[in-house]
Amino acid sequence: MPVIAFVSGKAAPGVTTTVCALASVWPRAVLVADCDPAGGDVLAGWLSPWLAEGWLRTDVGLLSFTTSTRHAGRATRECLRPHVQHVYAAPRVWLLVGVRDGAQSSSLGEPGWARLAEALTEMSADTDVLVDCGRIGPASPWPVLAAAGALLVVAQPTFRGVAGARAAVRALDRRVDPTGVGLLTCATTSATRTAREAARALELPLVAAPRGLTRSPLVRSARSAAERLLAHQPQVEQPLVSGGSEGSAPRVGMPG
Numbered sequence: 001m002p003v004i005a006f007v008s009g010k011a012a013p014g015v016t017t018t019v020c021a022l023a024s025v026w027p028r029a030v031l032v033a034d035c036d037p038a039g040g041d042v043l044a045g046w047l048s049p050w051l052a053e054g055w056l057r058t059d060v061g062l063l064s065f066t067t068s069t070r071h072a073g074r075a076t077r078e079c080l081r082p083h084v085q086h087v088y089a090a091p092r093v094w095l096l097v098g099v100r101d102g103a104q105s106s107s108l109g110e111p112g113w114a115r116l117a118e119a120l121t122e123m124s125a126d127t128d129v130l131v132d133c134g135r136i137g138p139a140s141p142w143p144v145l146a147a148a149g150a151l152l153v154v155a156q157p158t159f160r161g162v163a164g165a166r167a168a169v170r171a172l173d174r175r176v177d178p179t180g181v182g183l184l185t186c187a188t189t190s191a192t193r194t195a196r197e198a199a200r201a202l203e204l205p206l207v208a209a210p211r212g213l214t215r216s217p218l219v220r221s222a223r224s225a226a227e228r229l230l231a232h233q234p235q236v237e238q239p240l241v242s243g244g245s246e247g248s249a250p251r252v253g254m255p256g
């Protein structure tokens, strides 16, 4: 299954929340790559309790990957595996921890993102890959966005949300394959009707919208988005699925 990347225009519409919600309901092994150039929030947000308890490490991730591959002609998935951590709390989820802030991400540079794009693309042959790319801008991980098979603009279906998403779609123009771009309004509590109107206004296919107001619209809509995204994808071998939470130290590195 191709790499699936998530971006936004502005105003924090819920990219990180959406990616985390999707990962938590994803039915098979999935790698979450935190590539927000402004600084990753997955570890500090969703996974903070496990970080605090020592189950996850901050020093193993995107930065350690780009540092260790800086002299590599080509980055393979084997180069990436040692920099990915298993999330015991969500046994099907593996995490590439993001950078601390914008200064750290600018040290990666275009070549660093390009190596990551290569490795993620290779990894996606046997593991689903969801990438949080943060808000679109000059510092965006453009090689990763260009390599993604699906690029979902996350937006709230409001006037403000549509305006922000439109700016993102414009920024993507001519830099990515337009056929892979879609709208995701997953992390909202708004009704499907307004999501459809937002998609029409943006002239984008609507990948998923909440099915209506329920007691947990985020999780319900994440399930529906996961089903839609997986619907036409072939089942692949799952070499990364591993058992529960045995051991007490962080498990670094994906099994080969």
Ligand SMILES: Nc1ncnc2c1ncn2[C@@H]1O[C@H](COP(=O)(O)OP(=O)(O)OP(=O)(O)O)[C@@H](O)[C@H]1O
Residues within 6 Å of the ligand: 008, 011, 012, 013, 014, 015, 016, 017, 018, 036, 041, 134, 135, 186, 187, 188, 189, 218
């Ligand atoms: N479905 C939801 N229901 C309620 N609150 C939500 C929902 N989705 C996101 N939020 C809240 O909106 C805020 C922004 O969410 P999040 O960090 O996921 O956005 P983002 O688009 O990743 O932002 P940034 O661009 O800063 O990375 C957070 O406080 C989050 O708790």
Ligand SMILES: [Mg+2]
Residues within 6 Å of the ligand: 015, 016, 017, 036, 041, 132, 134
């Ligand atoms: Mg975010």
